[in-house]
Amino acid sequence: MTRLIDTIVEDPAASNWLKTALRTAIERDPVDAVNDAEILLSALKEKLNELHELNV
Numbered sequence: 001m002t003r004l005i006d007t008i009v010e011d012p013a014a015s016n017w018l019k020t021a022l023r024t025a026i027e028r029d030p031v032d033a034v035n036d037a038e039i040l041l042s043a044l045k046e047k048l049n050e051l052h053e054l055n056v
Helices: 003-010 016-025 030-054
Strands: none
Touching (some): 003 016
16 A cells, blocks of 8 residues: 555544545556546535535
């Protein structure tokens, strides 16, 4: 693992979801993992923007 991933995985304040995602991602092809992470980020940002628009 990388230093940053090790730090996150060992951090008791980090969510179990994030730790599991990182452990799973490092076992995958790094290009595929990054592409999927970028798609996930876009989808979550879109959801956040939709929620924000509903509350304005």
